[in-house]
Every structure is written in structure tokens, then in C-alpha cells.
Amino acid sequence: MSKTKTKQRRREAKREHHKKLAKQSSSSSRPQKPTPTQQSKKNPAPKTKETPSEAPTATANPTATPKPHHHHHHHHQPSQQNHPIPFDTYDRILLLGDGDFSFTHSLAIAHGCASVTGTSFDSADEVREKYPTFPPIASDLAALTPPVPLHHSVDATKVSSYKHLARAEDGEAWDVVGFMFPHVGGKSTDVNRQVRANQALLVGFFRSVLQLPPENASGAAKQTQHAEKGKGKGDADGKKKRKRGGETKEFLRMGGKVVVTLFEGEPYTLWNIRDLARHCGLKVVESWRFDWAQYPGYGHVRTLGAIEGGGGWKGEEREARMFVFEKVEIEDSEDEGRRKKRKGKGKKGGKGSGSESEGDD
Structure with missing residues (x-):
């Protein structure tokens, strides 16, 4: 076969191939009729409205009632709040x-108290010798503006007789006088003797704060006191009230507070501090459990001083109670005492209830 014929056949084969491709492309470009399945998808049957009888029910059992929802209430106990401190x-x-x-x-x-004055029964040298914690404390208080006044060799049973303590720094009467854990000290093992000595300490403290003469005052002082009392009763209007200390400036303002803290349990409960305060003319306001954590940096120290090596019991680990008078x-105090006495007589075998709020036990 010649080369010319071979070329012609190849050209014809190419033409036939191109014709087939042209037919396939033309057939694919024409729109195809949809099949019945495609027609149903494009044009779905119109929905018919459901009658009430044909409507589906909300539950499988129409007579069943829905179960009520049980709400679980979590009862949270209120957090016990600390008693406010009696120092503003x-x-x-x-x-x-x-x-x-x-x-x-x-x-x-x-606590940021702006007008605090601290005192100790010991002298300055004794404080430094007894308590190694004192020097840094004194430095901190001296660095404040104004510095906190610290006084030594102050007897609580004669506190109102010291001229430098007769008034606060601004010349006004004191609002609060506090005595933390009063104790006469000593190593006596006689409980009765210790109780009497500490009761005398408390009574002397109360009377001095109220500017009353000591219980062992001379007969002349007692006569003067009774004369003033009789004069007050003899007033025509009967409304004038006898002031403590006569014309002397008040040491503790009227309505002021006396705060004392004691350990719980014996022998401290044997001191009967409430009765001692009432006997001196103070009103018992309330008492509550003392919370050491409310006073950061405060640590109870022994009257005899720190023990070498840190031995012995720690006051911070013991239960204590704070009293406010x-x-x-x-006259108010005496009238209250008479009312309680009459109330006590009216109850057979019963005791008159005091006005003190015990706080949280």
C-alpha cells in the first residue's frame, strides 16, 4: 500500500472520530425530560389540613398527666459572723x-483606731526584761503619726488619779477603758485567796474608772458620799441626779464603755465579774466568746513574763470571754437594782433575769 492511501485512511478515521464527538456533545446540551421520581421531588403533593381527630396527640397516652417537676431546695446555713469589736x-x-x-x-x-493609749503595770525596764516582743512593737507604735502614747507603772485601781491619764490626748473624757485579762499574778496555790485578790483588783479598777472612793475609804469620805446622796434625794423637784466625782471632770464619759476580757472556766468564773460591776454601779451590757483572730498580732503574755524556750501554756489556745459594761x-443603776430585787421577790424560788445579752456561746 502506498503512503498516499495510508494518509487518506488516517484522515477519514479522524473525521469519523470528530463526528462522533460532535454528536455526543450535541446530545448532552439538550434538556432531558425528568423521570417520574424527579418530577415528584420537584412538585410535591399539596398538604391537606388535619382535622382535630387526625391531629397527633402530644403524648402516647392521652389520659396520662404530666409528672410534676420536683425542685430540690438547697438549704444553706448562714455563715456565723464574728461579733463586732467594741472599739470604734x-x-x-x-x-x-x-x-x-x-x-x-x-x-x-x-484596726486603725486613731486615738489609743496603752499602759502597763510594770516599769519600762521591767517590760523590756520580761517581754522580748516589746521593742519591735514599741518601734511600730512610735513610727505612727501621731505616735501612740505608751505609759508604764500604771496601777489600774488608781487609774483616774494619774494626771497624765485624766483625759484623752484631745482633752476629752475617755470613750472606752479596756483591761485585757486582769490578774494579780503570783504563784499562790490557794484558790480562795487568789479569787479574793482578783476580785479586789476588779472592784478597785471599776471604782477608779467611775471616780468613786475606794471601798476602804475613810469614814469622812463615806460620810461625804452619804451626805451627797441625801442632798440629791432632798431636791424639791426630785429630778436632779447626783453626778460621780462632784465637779471633777469626767474620766470616762457618761455612756462610755468598760471592756474586760477573762478566760473561761474556773477560777475565773468564781470572780463573778458581772456582780462586781453591778455592785460598783456599772450596767452589764453584754458578753461574748472572745475571738483571738479578730486582733491580728495580739498575743497573751504572762504576768510573770515570758518563759525561756517558749514553754508553758499559750493564752491564744484557751477559750475566753469579753465583757462590756x-x-x-x-440613780439609774440603783433604781435598776431595786426593780430587780422586787422582781426577784415576786417569783417564788426564782431569780430575777438580768438585762445582759450573752452573745454567741
């Missing part, structure tokens, strides 16, 4: 028997 920011506060002055430090720095007019 701007109170004129005088503290007695503050061994290393750590309570003074806590009120001034942790109020200075009131003498």
Missing part, C-alpha cells in the same frame, strides 16, 4: 495592763 475607729481608748502592748498595737495598726447615772 475614733473612740478615745485607754488600755490597762497591756503587758507587751501587743493589744495596743493590734487596735492601732490592724456601761457607765450610767448612779
Whole structure:
């Protein structure tokens, strides 16, 4: 076969191939009729409205009632809040028997009390010798503006007789006088003797704060006191009330507070501090469990001083109670005592209930 014929056949084969491709492309470009299945998808049958009888029910069982939802109420017990401290920011506060002055430090720095004066029964040298915690405390208090006054060799039973403590720094009467854990000290094992000595300490403290003469006052002082009392009763209108200390400036303002903290349990409960305060003319306001954590930096110190090596019991680990008393007019206190006495007589075998709020036990 010649080369010319071979080329012609190849050209014809190409033409036939191109014709087939042209037919396939033309057939694919034409619109195809939809199949019955495709037609049903494009044009779905119109929906018919359901009659009430044909409507599906909400539940499988029409007579069944829906179950009520049970709400679980979680009862949260209210958090027990600490009792507010009896020292306000701007109170004129005088503290007695503050061994290393750590309570003074806590009120001034942790609580921001602006007018605090601290005192100790010991001299300055004795405080430094007994309590190694005192020097840094004194430095902190001296660095404040104004510095916190610290006084030594102050007897709580004669506190109102000291001229430099007769008034607060601004010349006004004190709002609060506090005595933290009063104790006469000593190593006596005679419980009765210790009780009597500490009762005498408390009574002397109360009477001095109220500017009353000591219980062992001379006969002349007692006669003067009775004469003033009789004069008050003899007033025509009967409304004039006898003031403590006569014309002397008040040491503790009327309505001011006396705060004392004691350990719980014997022998401290044998001191009967409430009765002693009432006997001196103070009103018992309330008492509550003392919370050491409310006074950061405060640590109880022994009257005899720190023990070498840190031995012995720690006051912070013991239960204690804080008592608050109020200075009131003498007549108010006496009238209250008479009312309680009459109330006690009216109850057979019963005791008159005091007005004190015990707080949280």
C-alpha cells in the first residue's frame, strides 16, 4: 500500500472520530425530560389540613398527666459572723495592763483606731526584761503619726488619779477603758485567796474608772458620799441626779464603755465579774466568746513574763470571754437594782433575769 492511501485512511478515521464527538456533545446540551421520581421531588403533593381527630396527640397516652417537676431546695446555713469589736475607729481608748502592748498595737495598726493609749503595770525596764516582743512593737507604735502614747507603772485601781491619764490626748473624757485579762499574778496555790485578790483588783479598777472612793475609804469620805446622796434625794423637784466625782471632770464619759476580757472556766468564773460591776454601779451590757483572730498580732503574755524556750501554756489556745459594761447615772443603776430585787421577790424560788445579752456561746 502506498503512503498516499495510508494518509487518506488516517484522515477519514479522524473525521469519523470528530463526528462522533460532535454528536455526543450535541446530545448532552439538550434538556432531558425528568423521570417520574424527579418530577415528584420537584412538585410535591399539596398538604391537606388535619382535622382535630387526625391531629397527633402530644403524648402516647392521652389520659396520662404530666409528672410534676420536683425542685430540690438547697438549704444553706448562714455563715456565723464574728461579733463586732467594741472599739470604734475614733473612740478615745485607754488600755490597762497591756503587758507587751501587743493589744495596743493590734487596735492601732490592724484596726486603725486613731486615738489609743496603752499602759502597763510594770516599769519600762521591767517590760523590756520580761517581754522580748516589746521593742519591735514599741518601734511600730512610735513610727505612727501621731505616735501612740505608751505609759508604764500604771496601777489600774488608781487609774483616774494619774494626771497624765485624766483625759484623752484631745482633752476629752475617755470613750472606752479596756483591761485585757486582769490578774494579780503570783504563784499562790490557794484558790480562795487568789479569787479574793482578783476580785479586789476588779472592784478597785471599776471604782477608779467611775471616780468613786475606794471601798476602804475613810469614814469622812463615806460620810461625804452619804451626805451627797441625801442632798440629791432632798431636791424639791426630785429630778436632779447626783453626778460621780462632784465637779471633777469626767474620766470616762457618761455612756462610755468598760471592756474586760477573762478566760473561761474556773477560777475565773468564781470572780463573778458581772456582780462586781453591778455592785460598783456599772450596767452589764453584754458578753461574748472572745475571738483571738479578730486582733491580728495580739498575743497573751504572762504576768510573770515570758518563759525561756517558749514553754508553758499559750493564752491564744484557751477559750475566753469579753465583757462590756456601761457607765450610767448612779440613780439609774440603783433604781435598776431595786426593780430587780422586787422582781426577784415576786417569783417564788426564782431569780430575777438580768438585762445582759450573752452573745454567741
